[in-house]
Amino acid sequence: MKKAAGKFLVGALFAFGLGAVPMPGQAQLPASPRRFVDFLDVRCYQIANQPPLNVTLVLKHLNPVLQGLATETVALQSPQQLCVPVQKETQIAPDDTLPFIRFVDWKCYGIDGPSIDFPLALTQLNPVIAAAFGPNLNVTLRKPQQLCVPVVKNNVNPPANVLQLVQWLDVKCYGIDPVQNIVKPITLTHLNPLFSTLPKEVSQVGVPGQVCVPVTKNGATPPAAILPYIQYADVLCYRASGAPLGQNLALKHLNPVLTAMGLPQENVFIGNSLKLCVPVAKNGVFPPGIQ
Numbered sequence: 001m002k003k004a005a006g007k008f009l010v011g012a013l014f015a016f017g018l019g020a021v022p023m024p025g026q027a028q029l030p031a032s033p034r035r036f037v038d039f040l041d042v043r044c045y046q047i048a049n050q051p052p053l054n055v056t057l058v059l060k061h062l063n064p065v066l067q068g069l070a071t072e073t074v075a076l077q078s079p080q081q082l083c084v085p086v087q088k089e090t091q092i093a094p095d096d097t098l099p100f101i102r103f104v105d106w107k108c109y110g111i112d113g114p115s116i117d118f119p120l121a122l123t124q125l126n127p128v129i130a131a132a133f134g135p136n137l138n139v140t141l142r143k144p145q146q147l148c149v150p151v152v153k154n155n156v157n158p159p160a161n162v163l164q165l166v167q168w169l170d171v172k173c174y175g176i177d178p179v180q181n182i183v184k185p186i187t188l189t190h191l192n193p194l195f196s197t198l199p200k201e202v203s204q205v206g207v208p209g210q211v212c213v214p215v216t217k218n219g220a221t222p223p224a225a226i227l228p229y230i231q232y233a234d235v236l237c238y239r240a241s242g243a244p245l246g247q248n249l250a251l252k253h254l255n256p257v258l259t260a261m262g263l264p265q266e267n268v269f270i271g272n273s274l275k276l277c278v279p280v281a282k283n284g285v286f287p288p289g290i291q
Helices: 002-015 033-037 127-133 160-166
Strands: 042-047 056-061 072-075 079-088 106-110 118-124 136-153 171-176 183-190 201-217 235-240 247-253 266-282
Touching: 042 106, 042 235, 072 136, 079 136, 079 266, 118 127, 127 183, 136 201, 201 266
Parallel strands: none
Antiparallel strands: 042 079, 042 266, 056 072, 056 201, 079 106, 079 183, 106 136, 118 136, 118 266, 136 171, 136 247, 171 201, 183 201, 201 235, 235 266, 247 266
16 A cells, blocks of 8 residues: 555656656656756767668657557668767756766667658757747658667766666657758757767757657557656757767667667767757647756
């Protein structure tokens, strides 16, 4: 009876926006999904000349706006990009959120599939991008292009409480029709511990080309306390110029579905800057909780 009452209390606190409650044996999550997603900015660099993974996965949408879409079976092709967390201008993530954002690293594999032709009204969640490109944007999702999955770089592992969240952060990226030709200079600062000593850089950012949305793989769903943080993790990706990262990295999978397959660590060269992905809400459905 006491255990059931404890579960009810955790759910009630979250529903009333009083912040995340630590799960047994785990540290506290960011104060709300909204607080986490608002700072979900990643810069993506090219991975070239790698063989296809040739792993087949069944993907299902998590975001409430897209949950009615059918599941889709995809084959992972060659890895194309590594996306790493960045700060835009002087906007710093809150203390409860920054430790999680710093370890959002995605390895993006090419995928194929039919065009879904799904219209979306996007709202920028980050004020830096809203000021640069406007607060709202209408797009149509076309063909799936990539599946981005969480990885660790050079064995610099996230803390256990961070891992419980970021290991489930998988997004499926769809091409969109060109809708804006605005290009703005934005100062980007690396956040991941491996790159935090790199200098700030002014990137020319503009012309959105993708929307990436959260999915599950092979029916494996994040735990109930983690799910709200994952299912609203939608990003809009713009072209972003800049210096190549120019580093050899060892990448290891974090997602439980892929780690269970025993996939080996991959050594890859990370090259040119390709895009900047920033958080958005879809069709007026916002991440829950406080900002």
